[in-house]
Amino acid sequence: MRDKAAFLDRDGTINVEKGYINNPDDVVLIPGSAEAVRLLNKAGYAVFGVSNQSGVARGYFSVERAQEINKRVLELLSAENAEVREIFICPHHPSGTVPELAIKCECRKPAVGMITSALKKYNLAPSETIVVGDKICDVELGINAKAKTALVATGYGAEEMVKIESNGGPRPHIFAKDLLEAVRLLLR
Numbered sequence: 001m002r003d004k005a006a007f008l009d010r011d012g013t014i015n016v017e018k019g020y021i022n023n024p025d026d027v028v029l030i031p032g033s034a035e036a037v038r039l040l041n042k043a044g045y046a047v048f049g050v051s052n053q054s055g056v057a058r059g060y061f062s063v064e065r066a067q068e069i070n071k072r073v074l075e076l077l078s079a080e081n082a083e084v085r086e087i088f089i090c091p092h093h094p095s096g097t098v099p100e101l102a103i104k105c106e107c108r109k110p111a112v113g114m115i116t117s118a119l120k121k122y123n124l125a126p127s128e129t130i131v132v133g134d135k136i137c138d139v140e141l142g143i144n145a146k147a148k149t150a151l152v153a154t155g156y157g158a159e160e161m162v163k164i165e166s167n168g169g170p171r172p173h174i175f176a177k178d179l180l181e182a183v184r185l186l187l188r
């Protein structure tokens with residue numbers, strides 16, 4: 001069987017964007033997110049989260065705290081029978097304040113490091129890859145990963161769409177109002 005993999009941004013795509021989320025109680029799923037993940041599961045996609053968490057490098061919160069947020073997102077999805085296997089985070093940022101994390105890494109989106117790690121860890125070699133996110137860096141990630149790519153209007157997406165239209169930025173295959181619409185269009 002051919003592998004299929006979907007890589008979804010976390011904040012602003014799966015759950016509501018609230019700045020640098022650092023409290024699991026602040027995690028709220030965007031309506032339709034769980035259904036979108038279920039559709040991907042049903043269509044045979046291994047689903048992962050990929051999230052830049054520069055708040056760790058900036059000293060706003062710990063890696064452990066970022067992982068608690070991931071856990072909460074996975075729990076809320078799982079409660080609705082939606083399976084995201086793992087959420088990968090990049091804790092780095094070149095201008096961070098935590099010395100060992102203030103680096104130019106291979107995992108900060110739009111670099112493909114988190115996707116590479118997920119495929120290796122789960123032993124996948126997908127012939128079809130999907131990337132969905134609310135930022136231009138997610139679109140660029142999709143392009144770099146040679147994936148079918150969607151930009152959603154939730155989170156920062158609406159502003160990012162305006163930027164792309166006015167500056168001729170990188171174009172996703174699909175502009176969608178939210179993750180559910182993106183997945184429906186990508187699976188069509």
Ligand SMILES: [Mg+2]
Nearest residue numbers: 009011012134
């Ligand atoms: Mg986002």
